[in-house]
Amino acid sequence: MKIASWNVNSLNVRLPQLQQWLQQAAPDVVGLQETKLEDHRFPDAALLEAGYRSVFHGQKTYNGVAILARDRALTDVQVGIPGFADDQARAIAATVDGVRIVNLYVVNGQEVGSEKYAYKLRWLEAVREWLADELRRHPQLVVLGDFNIAPDERDVHDPATWNDDHILTSAPEREALRQLLALGLHDGLRLHSEEGGIFSWWDYRQAAFRRNLGLRIDLTLVSDALREATLEAGIDRTPRTWERPSDHAPAFVVLG
DNA sequence: ATGGTTGATTTTCAA
Numbered sequence: 056m057k058i059a060s061w062n063v064n065s066l067n068v069r070l071p072q073l074q075q076w077l078q079q080a081a082p083d084v085v086g087l088q089e090t091k092l093e094d095h096r097f098p099d100a101a102l103l104e105a106g107y108r109s110v111f112h113g114q115k116t117y118n119g120v121a122i123l124a125r126d127r128a129l130t131d132v133q134v135g136i137p138g139f140a141d142d143q144a145r146a147i148a149a150t151v152d153g154v155r156i157v158n159l160y161v162v163n164g165q166e167v168g169s170e171k172y173a174y175k176l177r178w179l180e181a182v183r184e185w186l187a188d189e190l191r192r193h194p195q196l197v198v199l200g201d202f203n204i205a206p207d208e209r210d211v212h213d214p215a216t217w218n219d220d221h222i223l224t225s226a227p228e229r230e231a232l233r234q235l236l237a238l239g240l241h242d243g244l245r246l247h248s249e250e251g252g253i254f255s256w257w258d259y260r261q262a263a264f265r266r267n268l269g270l271r272i273d274l275t276l277v278s279d280a281l282r283e284a285t286l287e288a289g290i291d292r293t294p295r296t297w298e299r300p301s302d303h304a305p306a307f308v309v310l311g
Numbered sequence: 312a313t314g315g316t317t318g319a320t321t322t323t324c325a326a
Contacts, residue, residue, distance in 0.1 A: 260315035
């Protein structure tokens with residue numbers, strides 16, 4: 056089962072690219088972030104034509120998440136973080152073929168010390184409590200999404216800039232990610248590669264993609280129970296090379 | 312020193 060995560064930065068703009076990518080990459084499950092679409096505008100009929108059922112949780116202009124599954128049912132759908140009042144559409148979960156999928160669009164945080172940064176850390180604490188419960192109920196768990204945190208120095212092009220004072224790499228953010236992993240989750244990509252320079256996001260400015268000035272902030276985490284079954288993990292840079300791309304590329308794992 | 316780009320709604324905001 057191939058499971059992917061892609062921040063599409065507006066599904067309205069990117070639907071043709073999503074259709075193209077579904078056809079050529081043939082993932083079984085996909086978590087989308089930044090759909091930026093209210094639920095009544097979600098293109099579920101068009102995706103069904105491509106063979107994918109969908110569940111979604113969106114809002115106008117900002118945020119928005121969805122899970123797609125090819126020729127499979129999505130059951131036990133959870134919208135938002137249980138018990139956490141949130142006016143931003145950033146989390147959705149569903150079960151596919153006995154595997155629990157949690158799809159997150161983690162708060163960006165804007166700047167270390169800002170109100171949005173405090174919200175990011177509060178949000179991640181609520182996620183940690185939620186995932187502890189999900190793991191008890193669903194040992195076969197995949198947590199994927201745009202984490203807006205680069206796990207370590209290998210995951211940034213310039214550690215001098217992306218340092219402890221910087222958003223996406225500050226110590227409290229990395230510690231929050233470590234606490235998620237400490238629940239019994241593994242960074243899928245790191246099960247198969249120790250290399251640096253493998254990125255999932257490149258700023259639109261300064262020809263960052265061409266120069267590979269990126270970060271790895273889109274992650275696919277697998278639970279202890281799925282660790283041995285994780286055959287492959289990577290980032291598919293292809294859609295980032297297309298005309299008018301998302302600033303993110305899809306991250307994926309393959310479970311055997 | 313601080314800009315550069317994209318998307319959705321504006322006369323900026325969020326990323």
